[in-house]
Amino acid sequence: MKTMNLRFLVMLLLLAFVAGCSTTDTQDDAGLTDEEAAAQAEERAARSRAFGAGSGDGISDEDLSQEERAARDARRAAEEGEDLRQERVIYFDFDSAEIKRESRAVLEAHAAYLNSNGNASVTLQGHTDERGTKEYNLALGERRAEAVKQFLVVNDVRRGQIETVSYGEERPVNESSSEEAYSENRRVEIDYN
Amino acid sequence: MYNQIMDTVRPQPGTLSRPWAGFAVAALLLLLTALPARAELVIQVTEGADRGIPIAVVPFAVSSGEEVPEEIATIIRNNLTMSGDFQLLEPGRMLSLPTFGDTLHYRDWRLLGQQFVMLGSLERQDDGRYVLEYELYDVSQQRRLIRSRATASRQQLRQMAHHVSNRVYETVTGIDGIFTTRLAFVTRTREGGDLLYRLRISDIDGVNPVTLLESDEPILSPDWSPDGKELVYVSFEGGRPGIYRQTIASGERERLTEFRGLNSAPVWSPDGKSLLMTLSKDGSADIYRMVLGSRNVEQLTRHWAINTEASWAPDGRSFVYTSDRSGSPQIYQMDRRSGDSKRLTFEGNYNASAQFSPDGKSLYFVHGRDRQFFIGMLDLESGNQRILHRTPTDEAPGIAPNGRLLIYVTRQGNSRSLELTTTDGRSQFRLPIEHEGIRDPAWSPLP
Amino acid sequence: MQQVIPASLVLALMLAAGAVSAQSVSSFQDGSDREGQSSGELFFVIQELRQEVRRLQGQLEEQANQIERLNRQGRERYVDLDERLVDVGQRLSTVEDGMAKGSSAAGSGPGLSQGGSGNLVAGTVDSGASRDRRNYRQPDDAERAAYGIIQKRIHEEKDYDRAADAVYDFVEKYPEGDLTVNAYYWLGEIYLIQKNLDQARRAFSIVVSRYDDHRKAPDALYKLAVTQQQRGDKEDARRSLEQVIARYPNADAAPLARNLLGSL
Numbered sequence: 025m026k027t028m029n030l031r032f033l034v035m036l037l038l039l040a041f042v043a044g045c046s047t048t049d050t051q052d053d054a055g056l057t058d059e060e061a062a063a064q065a066e067e068r069a070a071r072s073r074a075f076g077a078g079s080g081d082g083i084s085d086e087d088l089s090q091e092e093r094a095a096r097d098a099r100r101a102a103e104e105g106e107d108l109r110q111e112r113v114i115y116f117d118f119d120s121a122e123i124k125r126e127s128r129a130v131l132e133a134h135a136a137y138l139n140s141n142g143n144a145s146v147t148l149q150g151h152t153d154e155r156g157t158k159e160y161n162l163a164l165g166e167r168r169a170e171a172v173k174q175f176l177v178v179n180d181v182r183r184g185q186i187e188t189v190s191y192g193e194e195r196p197v198n199e200s201s202s203e204e205a206y207s208e209n210r211r212v213e214i215d216y217n
Numbered sequence: 218m219y220n221q222i223m224d225t226v227r228p229q230p231g232t233l234s235r236p237w238a239g240f241a242v243a244a245l246l247l248l249l250t251a252l253p254a255r256a257e258l259v260i261q262v263t264e265g266a267d268r269g270i271p272i273a274v275v276p277f278a279v280s281s282g283e284e285v286p287e288e289i290a291t292i293i294r295n296n297l298t299m300s301g302d303f304q305l306l307e308p309g310r311m312l313s314l315p316t317f318g319d320t321l322h323y324r325d326w327r328l329l330g331q332q333f334v335m336l337g338s339l340e341r342q343d344d345g346r347y348v349l350e351y352e353l354y355d356v357s358q359q360r361r362l363i364r365s366r367a368t369a370s371r372q373q374l375r376q377m378a379h380h381v382s383n384r385v386y387e388t389v390t391g392i393d394g395i396f397t398t399r400l401a402f403v404t405r406t407r408e409g410g411d412l413l414y415r416l417r418i419s420d421i422d423g424v425n426p427v428t429l430l431e432s433d434e435p436i437l438s439p440d441w442s443p444d445g446k447e448l449v450y451v452s453f454e455g456g457r458p459g460i461y462r463q464t465i466a467s468g469e470r471e472r473l474t475e476f477r478g479l480n481s482a483p484v485w486s487p488d489g490k491s492l493l494m495t496l497s498k499d500g501s502a503d504i505y506r507m508v509l510g511s512r513n514v515e516q517l518t519r520h521w522a523i524n525t526e527a528s529w530a531p532d533g534r535s536f537v538y539t540s541d542r543s544g545s546p547q548i549y550q551m552d553r554r555s556g557d558s559k560r561l562t563f564e565g566n567y568n569a570s571a572q573f574s575p576d577g578k579s580l581y582f583v584h585g586r587d588r589q590f591f592i593g594m595l596d597l598e599s600g601n602q603r604i605l606h607r608t609p610t611d612e613a614p615g616i617a618p619n620g621r622l623l624i625y626v627t628r629q630g631n632s633r634s635l636e637l638t639t640t641d642g643r644s645q646f647r648l649p650i651e652h653e654g655i656r657d658p659a660w661s662p663l664p
Numbered sequence: 665m666q667q668v669i670p671a672s673l674v675l676a677l678m679l680a681a682g683a684v685s686a687q688s689v690s691s692f693q694d695g696s697d698r699e700g701q702s703s704g705e706l707f708f709v710i711q712e713l714r715q716e717v718r719r720l721q722g723q724l725e726e727q728a729n730q731i732e733r734l735n736r737q738g739r740e741r742y743v744d745l746d747e748r749l750v751d752v753g754q755r756l757s758t759v760e761d762g763m764a765k766g767s768s769a770a771g772s773g774p775g776l777s778q779g780g781s782g783n784l785v786a787g788t789v790d791s792g793a794s795r796d797r798r799n800y801r802q803p804d805d806a807e808r809a810a811y812g813i814i815q816k817r818i819h820e821e822k823d824y825d826r827a828a829d830a831v832y833d834f835v836e837k838y839p840e841g842d843l844t845v846n847a848y849y850w851l852g853e854i855y856l857i858q859k860n861l862d863q864a865r866r867a868f869s870i871v872v873s874r875y876d877d878h879r880k881a882p883d884a885l886y887k888l889a890v891t892q893q894q895r896g897d898k899e900d901a902r903r904s905l906e907q908v909i910a911r912y913p914n915a916d917a918a919p920l921a922r923n924l925l926g927s928l
Contacts, residue, residue, distance in 0.1 A: 118588075119541075119545065119546070119567075154611075155585075155588065155590070155611055156546070156567060156569065156583070156585065156590070156611055157526065157539070157569045157570040157583050157611060157612055157613060158437055158438070158612060158656075158657065159437070159438060159481055159495065159525050159526045159539075159570065160523065160525055160541075160546055160569045160570065162458075162481045162482075162495075162525070163479060163481070163495060163497070163502040163523040163524075163525045164523065166478060166479050166497055166502060167501075167502065167523060170478075170497075170500075170501075188478065189456070189457060189458075190458075190478075190479065191435065191453070192435075192437075194405075194435040194437075194453075195435075
């Protein structure tokens with residue numbers, strides 16, 4: 025997912041650069057060369073397939089109509105999202121409110137759901153481990169919740185659908201004092217209202 | 218039914234609105250009169266017992282046949298011990314037990330290396346009140362420093378012992394005694410699987426606790442008003458944080474804030490007219506000032522990092538706060554006039570929750586290194602930072618209003634106890650009283 | 665292609681502005697999931713940038729602090745050097761005195777036997793006694809104004825660090841004048857307030873040893889004793905106080921010295 029995305033970004037920038045160069049260099053450029061157009065088409069095809077071809081069920085795309093294919097993709101994406109959406113806890117490092125890249129898919133699934141269900145809303149509960157001062161931890165929990173909120177907003181979720189609250193170190197899921205317990209407690213819980 | 222218990226704040230003596238106030242007082246008195254004749258536990262000196270001024274508090278004479286509800290002399294001995302300025306002679310080592318000046322032989326006490334001797338006798342009057350006659354002698358000068366008489370009802374005996382302790386302490390050291398001050402703290406306990414928070418106050422030795430508020434939701438950060446009559450604190454009742462102000466005597470209280478996001482870390486200004494607090498209503502956690510009269514809030518810090526745990530300098534010209542704008546929590550000082558902030562701590566990757574000493578010359582704060590936490594101290598003139606190594610704790614200590622002591626909670630496994638350290642870090646004491654799940658101690662101003 | 669170019673431009677703009685507007689991204693019809701991904705990517709980029717800014721801010725603060733400390737140390741070394749120069753001058757004059765007076769002088773100079781052990785004050789007073797009273801250069805208006813800055817920073821602003829800076833500037837620009845001695849004296853006071861006792865001792869010693877006939881000398885000697893007492897050098901303090909009384913019996917500092925001597 026990540027490399028795919030980076031490749032896409034690089035591609036975009038390259039294309040912009042190429043386009044910029046070509047318009048200044050040659051006036052009679054009619055647009056894309058055949059090769060470029062082919063490459064782009066291939067790229068798009070590769071992209072759209074890359075999303076839908078998760079399970080490889082042996083049915084070729086050609087066998088389905090355009091509508092059928094779209095419906096299937098949507099259903100499958102929804103199922104996949106539903107699985108991801110079962111994950112409702114995002115974890116953090118000590119004294120950090122940075123969302124880890126590994127949490128991205130889960131958060132995107134929540135964003136997609138909130139996007140397509142405008143009436144749904146969530147409360148993001150920020151928590152910390154027990155170490156450090158209580159008030160700083162309240163602020164840290166708040167910032168963790170805010171970071172998750174920012175991510176959802178960037179992914180098109182309306183601000184009105186999201187509330188945040190920080191409990192700092194007051195609501196641990198694991199009350200023992202070990203590194204393991206600490207890492208379980210540094211979290212944001214996504215609660216659907 | 219369960220839903221109703223969640224989020225409900227159960228009224229307690231002292232928390233009630235006006236119609237209940239009379240009952241609250243009645244309940245309080247009941248609690249006090251019900252005190253049994255207790256055996257006073259002796260304060261445990263965990264470190265540095267031999268550094269104080271040697272003083273002997275001779276067991277007091279008691280009029281015959283009287284059962285005394287409080288061991289006055291032991292309370293005084295405990296007080297002087299926990300002040301960190303005295304070294305108490307054990308009664309078992311005393312050569313004689315005089316009860317009045319006429320029978321005092323200075324030689325005996327010089328032999329034992331004592332500098333001061335306190336004598337007393339307690340008598341019960343016909344009206345049921347108790348009279349303590351007490352004297353304080355300077356052994357080397359062979360001179361009487363105090364000869365006085367205090368009276369108290371049975372219920373006030375402990376208070377009387379604290380009052381007398383203050384007189385002895387102040388006479389010898391010339392420093393304000395803190396034995397009639399009080400402690401505010403929060404307890405968090407598990408009852409029937411649910412967490413239960415209580416906001417309580419007690420005498421400074423932890424005895425005579427009174428509950429001001431009880432809630433299933435977190436209670437945090439109590440802070441005393443400069444006149445000692447009110448507290449501000451954070452309560453999550455209703456599932457969201459709010460800053461509350463409560464009058465201790467009547468239990469009357471009001472919610473001051475319920476902004477979106479954080480409502481935390483309230484502290485009174487030295488003049489009692491405003492609060493500093495942490496809000497995140499405008500996005501990031503920043504320090505705001507609320508004028509109590511108008512309830513207007515004014516934003517003081519502006520930074521997208523965390524800014525919290527503000528605390529005024531005693532002169533009101535600046536305040537310190539915690540910010541992680543440099544990647545880890547560190548302590549900054551903001552000058553009120555210029556609005557400029559300056560970083561103060563440069564050692565260790567966790568310095569938070571600073572408070573000024575009453576003379577404004579140093580800061581005490583939580584210092585973390587290698588993920589262990591201690592009380593740190595910063596001398597503001599020299600910029601030198603040091604660590605009180607024998608005080609492992611990760612919450613802000615309470616500072617005695619005379620600047621001589623810090624009180625903090627230490628944990629051993631699941632049990633928590635109150636400890637005191639002298640501000641020079643040399644002596645530590647553990648208070649014998651236990652409050653399950655105690656946290657967030659805050660020391661009241663002088664009465 | 666037509667769709668790709670503006671999208672990439674928008675992306676570049678957003679990167680430059682550092683702000684992400686979800687609406688502007690989703691307004692492109694070309695597959696909102698693709699655009700969502702790039703804004704998701706931007707989220708992480710900004711997160712990393714913020715972390716980097718904090719790290720740099722931390723470094724900046726720490727280095728500023730380092731520089732401040734180094735500056736302070738630099739100033740302290742300066743005083744140290746000054747004191748050593750005085751010390752060397754002292755010994756030279758002692759040696760010269762000794763040569764002039766011949767062998768009989770050794771017996772008549774109490775305290776000179778200690779000269780070798782580096783007891784600055786004892787040596788000073790001795791040699792000072794044999795010196796004539798000087799006429800100190802009187803200040804002009806500019807010098808007075810510069811001196812006023814020191815006073816203002818000490819008494820009004822109570823900004824002792826900057827006051828010390830002003831003293832150093834002053835003694836460099838106006839050496840060996842009447843006010844120069846005062847400036848050294850105040851440097852001692854500043855360090856005494858700051859509990860920088862080593863530096864205070866050095867500053868007072870400069871006045872005591874180099875300008876022992878100046879009107880500030882008795883005060884400086886007394887304050888030297890106070891400094892020594894605070895350092896825990898009780899014997900040195902006692903000696904200094906006795907010298908105040910012996911050498912300057914009519915000075916204001918003499919009764920103060922007697923008082924302090926009584927409580928030592």
